[in-house]
Amino acid sequence: MKTETKNKLIQQAAVIKALSHPTRLLIVDMLSKKNICVCEITKAIGNDMSTVSKHLSVLKNSGLVDITRKGNQIFYNLKCPCILEFMDCIAKVAKVTAKEKIKQISCCARKRA
Amino acid sequence: MKTETKNKLIQQAAVIKALSHPTRLLIVDMLSKKNICVCEITKAIGNDMSTVSKHLSVLKNSGLVDITRKGNQIFYNLKCPCILEFMDCIAKVAKVTAKEKIKQISCCARKRA
DNA sequence: TGTCTATTTTGCCAAATAGCCAAATAGATT
DNA sequence: AATCTATTTGGCTATTTGGCAAAATAGACA
Numbered sequence: 579m580k581t582e583t584k585n586k587l588i589q590q591a592a593v594i595k596a597l598s599h600p601t602r603l604l605i606v607d608m609l610s611k612k613n614i615c616v617c618e619i620t621k622a623i624g625n626d627m628s629t630v631s632k633h634l635s636v637l638k639n640s641g642l643v644d645i646t647r648k649g650n651q652i653f654y655n656l657k658c659p660c661i662l663e664f665m666d667c668i669a670k671v672a673k674v675t676a677k678e679k680i681k682q683i684s685c686c687a688r689k690r691a
Numbered sequence: 692m693k694t695e696t697k698n699k700l701i702q703q704a705a706v707i708k709a710l711s712h713p714t715r716l717l718i719v720d721m722l723s724k725k726n727i728c729v730c731e732i733t734k735a736i737g738n739d740m741s742t743v744s745k746h747l748s749v750l751k752n753s754g755l756v757d758i759t760r761k762g763n764q765i766f767y768n769l770k771c772p773c774i775l776e777f778m779d780c781i782a783k784v785a786k787v788t789a790k791e792k793i794k795q796i797s798c799c800a801r802k803r804a
Numbered sequence: 805t806g807t808c809t810a811t812t813t814t815g816c817c818a819a820a821t822a823g824c825c826a827a828a829t830a831g832a833t834t
Numbered sequence: 835a836a837t838c839t840a841t842t843t844g845g846c847t848a849t850t851t852g853g854c855a856a857a858a859t860a861g862a863c864a
Contacts, residue, residue, distance in 0.1 A: 579717075579737075587713035589785040590778070595711035599852085600700035603707075604692075616811060624692075626854055631812055633852090641788030650810055650862055658784050664777035665703070671771050672702040675754030712822085729841060739824055744842055746822090763832055763840055 596640030597661070601625065602633050605654075609643060610662050615651040709753030710774065714738065715746050718767075722756060723775050728764040 597603060601623055608614060608622060616634065620627045634654060637643045644657045656662075710716065718732055729747065733740045747767060750756045757770045769775075 579735075584713070586782070586785070587716050589789050590781050591711055591713040591716055593781050593784045593788065594707060594716075598704050598708035598711045600697070600704040601852090603700050603704055622692075625852095627811075628813080628855075629853055635812075641784050641791065647861080650808090650860080652811065658780060658787075660780035660783070661777075664774075664780060667771060667773035667777060668703050668706050669699070670773070671706045671754050672699070674771075675706065676702050678754065714822095730839095738822095740841075741825080741843080742823055748842075760831080763830080763838090765841065 593640045593642065596636050596642055599633065599636075601630070602637055603665075605630075605633060605637065606642070606656065606661070609654055609656045610659065613646070613653045613655040615648075615653050617651070619654070706753045706755065709749050709755055712746065712749075714743070715750055716778075718743075718746060718750065719755070719769065719774065720778075722767055722769045723772065726759070726766045726768040728761075728766050730764070732767070 597606065604623065605619055608619060616627065616631060619634070620630045623630055634643070637654075638645065642657055642661065643654050646653045646655065710719065714736055717736060721727060721732060721735060729740065729744060732747070733743045736743055747756070750767075751758065755770055755774065756767050759766045759768065
């Protein structure tokens with residue numbers, strides 16, 4: 579494989595990885611509605627603010643979000659709302675998978691009985 | 692947050708996580724063109740077959756791919772091609788981010804000089 | 805300048821991940 | 835049944851991640 583192709587894959591995987599955590603998905607969802615500051619996000623999520631800040635910096639490093647300072651608060655905003663379109667597909671996959679997992683469990687239960 | 696909402700996020704994050712590795716992105720790309728068997732995928736990727744097999748099982752568990760046996764080979768196929776549409780957006784984000792990272796580096800270099 | 809507030813960074817720990825090699829398994833074939 | 839081939843699983847190590855608490859920082863404002 580060409581190094582260039584490989585690097586592209588690595589970079590793309592990094593962006594996807596930034597999205598691959600429930601807390602960060604929630605943050606993205608919140609930002610899709612309104613630009614908000616760290617303290618508001620922290621309130622909504624319930625974790626320690628330092629934890630939330632780390633999640634935010636993961637999103638920022640991936641290039642998915644951006645910041646603006648207003649007074650002494652920092653507001654985060656979605657840089658590429660196109661990722662929202664994708665979430666429908668992911669939600670569909672997740673739903674089907676969840677159903678199948680339940681089926682598998684009940685199937686095993688039957689076998690054991 | 693409702694437990695139901697939380698669980699949905701966890702499930703969706705799991706699907707995204709399955710996509711968050713360069714090797715698995717490459718596999719998905721290959722499968723978007725043609726259903727192929729493990730040995731072919733292994734050839735294309737260059738890692739140990741056991742490593743590739745593990746990546747495939749991550750994709751399978753997430754519900755993104757499915758398998759069919761033909762003789763004593765196992766063919767993998769994409770279950771939800773809708774994820775391909777998403778890749779354009781990701782590629783865009785990755786490209787912009789890569790450019791910005793380069794800028795940052797050269798900027799630091801200037802500062803140091 | 806010093807202080808206040810919002811946010812980020814650091815240090816630490818437990819858990820998860822990716823890779824290889826060796827061993828196990830599942831069907832196909834004799 | 836014995837063997838062959840394709841694939842998966844288990845064991846190991848090194849690395850990364852997510853969480854909290856404490857310390858550091860950045861800018862606002864007296």
